[in-house]
Amino acid sequence: MTPGVCLSVTLLLSMWATAKCEQLPDGAFQTVCHDRFLMQAVDLSFAGEDHRFEAVDETGMHPVTKENEAQCGYSVSAVPLLGLMLYRAYYFSCHTENKDDKIEVTCESNFMEVSVRSDVACPTGTRRDDWDAVTQTAYASATSDWQVMFQRVGEEPTPMSLDEAHELRYEFLLTDGRLVFRAPYGQPHSFYTEVNGVPVETIHATLFSRQNWVVLMVDLVAACSMDVGSYDDSGYMMWRTPEVLHPSMSGLHETQFNIGINSEPVEPTVAEERGYIVEKDHGTVRISIPYNTEGGYRKSLVSGDLYEVYFFDLYLEQVSLAEDHMDTRLRFRKTLTTPLLPRPVFTENKTVPEERVFTVYLGDVPDDVALVAVHLNGQAFTVPFMNALGHTITKVIHPNNTHGYTLKVSMEDPVIRQQFSKEDGAMQHTLEINYTLTVLPEYEPFYHLASVMAFTDVSPPVFDAVCTESGISFKLDRRPFDYLWEITIGSDLLTSELADQHGYIMSTDSNSLLLEVPLFSHGFKSTEATLKGFFGTFEITMRDPETSEVQSSSVKTCPFSTTELIMCSTDGRLTVVADLSLAMPNGGNPTRTNLRDKYCGPKETDGTRALFSFPLNSCGSTVKLGKEYVTYENEIFFSKKLRALKNPADPINNIDRVTVQCTYPLSGLFRLFSVYKFESDLAGVGRILHSLLSTEGLRSPTMEPTSVTHSPVHTTRRTRRPVSMRPGYQPPAKYIKVSSFLKNLPKKGKLDIWNEVNIKSLFSFNP
Template sequence: MVMCHVSLLWLLLFGLCPVSVPDSIPIGMFRIECHDRHFWLSVSSNFLGHKFRFDVQADSEVHEVSGQWAAECGYIMALDSWGDLLLRVSYLACLVENQRETEFRLMVWFINQDSNEEEKSYPLLLTCPLQVPWAPRELVCEQNYMEVSVLKLLPPDNHIGTAWVTPAPVELGEGLKEWRVVFRIPALNQEGGMREETVPLKMAHLLGYHINTTSSRILLRCAYGSKMAYTLQWGETDVEVVSATILYKLKWTLLTVDMSVSCTIGQARIDDSDILWSLPRDLPTLVHPPFIEKGLKLGVGGRYLSECVAHQRGYMIHNNNRTLEIRIPFGAEGGIIKSHVIDGLYSQSYFVDVFLLREWEDTAWSLTQQRTFRALFIYHLPRPVTLINKTVPSQREFFISLCCFPHDVSLGNVTVAGQPVLWEEMERNGVRLSQNPFPNNTYMYLFQMPFSHPLIPQKYLGDRFRRYTLYGVFSFILFPDGEIYNHSATVEAELQDVVLPKLEGECTVQGVRTLAYYGNIDSSEWSLYVGRMKLDWELVELGGFSLDPHELYLSLEVPLYAPGMAYEALGLQGLLVNVLVSLIHLETAEEQTHVQRCVFPVRELLVCLPEGRMVVMVDTAGVSPPVNPNHTALLDPACRPLETDNSRAIFSFSIDSCGTFATHDANLNHIIGFLLAVSIRKMEIALLPSTCHPILPNFYLGNTHTKQPCTHTQGILRAVVRNRSDIDKIPILTDQKMHSLPVGG
């Protein structure tokens, strides 16, 4: 490949310009190159106007490059994969000036029209040298035409030793009018049979065949689908064939030359992740066995690829049962990707301009070169976005990548948990977004977001494990159409980082205080229980609880004798109580508990136990004359104190023993009153009136809310009676405090 010469012959062109006065050529908008047997002229997509065209000129003859004329004359104009306008012209094309088979020139005008229909013309004189000598036979399979040129055969030398060479005819009537073309086409009524049809050269031109000669070559060119062309199936590939022989005379010799040409017309297809393009390897119409493969080169975008570069890009050529298979990875370097949104799904189209040079030797031709040009494309292939979760939970941040995008895709917005993440706040909140490019001109997005971000929900799983979840929507903008593709992603990470709530307790003058330290889980996920009663505002008011929230903990104080207070033992040192406080997680049922025990000093107390027993502490300090508590007893003298000190005595007895007796209160259903008498001295009795609930074998006083809070009444009413018969005269005092304990209290 060499750069061709572009000459602006202003003085000459002013006289030849077919459209208007030429404009100056902007720098960088045109690229002109010489490749093997073709001029390559490309115009940058940024320079293309509302309408545009190419005109070519030779002397006073001017033609617009378009349609059938372009195909028959060896021109192709198309947008390449990158959106640039490409004009590719055969050195043997119409209006190309052939300088002794060594240099070729072409005058091209690029006409650019803006939206106001104002035209500007840019003249370019293309000049290319012949870099490699012509092969005996050369075939070209362009995108819009087929071409074959062969070395012109010469008659034997004459007797005086000089070779006879006829000048190259340029007009049909000068030397080609006697030529004939023999076409071989399939016979309609004979399977596999062929028939011949011979036409004069003028008729061949009317059928769409351009036939001409140079000083050394004979040329045939036609558009695809021309008359006398036919299609055959070769493996899985469709091939268009023109089977032709030209008959011509040089002096007194009748010469024939095979001008057959065939080109694959099958399109590329997707095979796994590759674009697969198949071509016949040894078509009988072109190859005369035995043949020897002499060379195979693959090019992309006007450049041949070395084996090393092809390998790096993943390009491969296989010989598969007489078929050449060219595999190009979808999205490989050298092509271009166009993004789409189809039914809400992201898809891609891939375009790559390839050409293939094959060389072989067979029994008919010492060397044949075949050049095939194809724009391979795959439309709207679904390409699911690949999300790679690179999160390392111990680093306490989400780290994900979204791959892979071409340069026509840009991330426009990120939404997390339904809230947009503002670009200007990303860095302040520890959110990071970056791009990572790849050699094939694609890139991935890297997104990092800390677990602690307020838009990241958390869920406690138990055993100190917590799940962090990223609910993200990534909105991509597709250029140039502005389509929006939304990709949803849910990423989870589990980490054993939970600091569980901690319960501590202390004894106060009024009761038991529990401190509930919050930990690092939302306190709304936990329920607080006192005893086995769920703490709510009704219980707080009923029990007279004191709630005091602090920054790090919640303080809960349970008064003595309030619901939730459990009584373990009564001794002279005081009343042993405990408060069981529990925190239970709403979803995992995981429980944190703490039991705080406290001893409260008491002087007098009567306790009715569920198992039908009573425990009484009496204080004799107020009895006159003074009494030794160790000498006291119940009405039954055998019922002696369990423990005494200098003024107090503790009794424990069954409600139907020790001289106690019951009375029935008709106003209270199933309530039985008990009168307790304690003998102080012989003939003196201190009466301790009290009431207790009846205790049945299956009776259990549950932890339910009551209408009246429990309070301790200081002191026990005392009375002195002289005779036992006076007991019946003592009334039951209903204001005496009654204490009931649950089983195990």
């Protein structure tokens, strides 16, 4: 056997001792010193497409290129998920100063490397036959310069110089007491095998040199697990490596494993707390780490829907003790990445129908995802909402690196779709939501759809009403479902035509309806009259459009001041406040006035006015019948003696005669002239007639009437003065419905026949 010195170390995944770090500029750069390498991170947006790294030593600047980075012990990689460009310079990289060398073996992401001290003895695991064959070749071709042979099974090794090896991207580094060999993955002299079902890449190099009669030989074997890792449904990322990657390691025993993340080992208790698992199974070491482990990274991605990936740098150190009590440290660093994992956001309907506001929560939104727009029933709104009265959106921050958004939309907002459900007897409110979210920093959009519905009880519209000097003003704030009811005055549908007909002032738009009702217009009711004033009431009713049934009403009663007033009620009562200043003799007193019946005096008086209130069929009232109307009439008198004192020459004609009248349409009277009951569809139209003032028509308490809603009264031509009825007299016909009675009369002479048949019994008396 040819004499020589043999050094043999197997190369595996590993890092080295402390690197030397110099302070680098702040800004877009971040520099971190790890236990086995120096790392620089550069923002991708800053790096641009023409970025490059350079190593600097005492000899100058040396570019780090794709061709030499693995050969020189550098690693340059873009990590779009983090938006970073990462640069690593390892302990024995080119142009790196190092001290206190130790025995180390590593398999990096893009290269394999082994370093060995010169005093390490020959390993006992080397097969003698293989060693003898290599030794003979090396001895025969050895020179004083160092040479290298790469061994592959079934191939004859060929020696080459270190310069030739360097051209093939192999790197040999000689330091004080240490030899370093580095090779990128996939070199022509490496080969693949499968150990216990795990793929392994191996490169075997023998370095030799002749020193006089002695040949120095170093046998270097690098073997790395090429397992890419896997993900299981339990939420663990797993990675495997054979416990013995190459036969030269078969003599190692008492193996210990240290595990960590991002090139930093952690204490066994910490590893256990974080859920790290190291298992041995038939010569295979399996590492399991939770996919979302502390120290890892997460990134959102869009592939139709929202997904996420988790990745981290696995660190595993395998320390084995050989028979010669020399330990071998195998350090593995492997970047593990999960597959695309669904990352659904969710919506929760928190609506309380009684609040009449949709409240929808969008939750579990990752930190790198932002909400940029919302479509509400097809209408687009950017986030944050600007000048939005009916809807708001609020961001909610959570401590688990997620956030959410609370959307509130009023059910009265025009964007809400509403439909009345007869089956449920309620209003159905529907809101379709399309959230537009974007993943940062790429601004890649995706969409999340949600639909919410609520049912609310519906109520008829209600008017707000205020009293004015000239009447009553009603206002309705429209709601989308107000169309479910008809708005009526009495039994008549409120329309612009009806308003014009009755003198109402109506204005309307999509948001509100305003109706101003003047005093004494159609439907205006006056009650509780006194000399100080009276109360006026107007009612607006809401009806079911199908059944015409009244569902609700808006009623307003207001006080009004008065000078003169006359009211003709539907139940046959005349109430009048009359100014008697022109009718009173000198020193006259309104308390001494009366109606045609001297026993019917005033209810209330002041210095010039008197209030009378009496049934139409009493106090000497007379009745005048026209073709369409019937008129009740009475007068207010002072005693004849007082009138004569005022003007003896003409005691009657020169004194104001105050006449009061109530006129009703015949078509609206149900029971006419009954001593028991008087019924009319409508209130009568009243007049106060002052003979000296030649005034006809109603004197309004605050203004002149705007219109007369009934045709003028036409009295009959009969001039026969009615005859007073004795008290207790009962007419022969008590309840006669005029409209139906007249329909049954002969066409010719209807009115004459009516007068002839009933005038004596019904009209020729003071009811």
